[in-house]
Amino acid sequence: MRADGGVDTLDVLSIPAGHVYTQAIRPSQVTYRPDPDIDGQWWPHPALDADWWHARTDLPDLVHLHFGFDHLSVADTRAFAQALRERNVPLVLTVHDLDNPHQVDQAEHHGKLRVLLDAAAARLTLTDTAAARLRPGAHVIPHPRVVADAPANAGTAVGVFLKSLRANVITDPVFYRILARTLHRATGRPLSVHLHEDARTAHLIHDLAREQAAGFLELRVHSPMPDETLHRAVGNCSAVLLPYLRGTHSGWLEMCRDLGVGVAVPDCGMYAGQADDPRAVREYATGDPLDAARALIHLHEQGRLPYAGDRERQLAEIRQAHLQVYREVSGR
Incomplete structure (x- = not known):
């Protein structure tokens, strides 16, 4: 509290600051320093470089690291943590990804996480199942809503949204062929497969065209969708598959649940632990198309x-929880 009776605003360097997730969780009593503009992106964030801290005079009250440190080595991460210690700037770490969805070999990612967990004044994650994998004392603060005003859809399609085939997405056409035929046999419905039209998806579009011709699936090839269009497309489904090979948590899952859609999730991460209702999220064996079809059929x-x-009350609680953590680690 200031002498004039006002409330001091905490100065937080959030990495990143402008992402939809970090914007959602920000308490009103906090000022986030703006992200840098690096050719239109915020990464690689210069504050992750230990040298950036050595000559700083305008130190923040704390650093809150979410993601964006993929480019660092373990040694770089250790140097970053040491620089924060030397400048007496506390670190808050949210572990979104126990396993990095963009990397097959997790050894370096896990090494960096160990350094950051050791250095952090507060450790946060999104689910109880993830917290159980971390050291004692990790705070669980759930993922906030993604869709504030959900359209009133009541769709019955069964879908999978592949976008541009990110590194953790199943790309084998055989998986989708078996999945679509099994789903069709049980429900009479085709699998609705959404893909971006680009070079990375061309092979899959070509390979699945025969399944479309046979009526087992519908290919929906499109450019990246605006949020409203995407929400309508997802809301037209009764069930959606997350076709992931690795990872930990999912904003896509939260979006589906905001829209009332059931989600079939792989057992490789903590996705089932995000369920608002255990009936709404069904696990399948990662990479197994028959088991994925079983989960989708059940949800449909x-x-x-x-x-x-x-969701409104949850969002207020999420922001208050972050404010409490920030106050504790900063001494304010």
């Missing part, structure tokens, strides 16, 4: 389930 036959809880 069960029907849509609205989000179980109060």
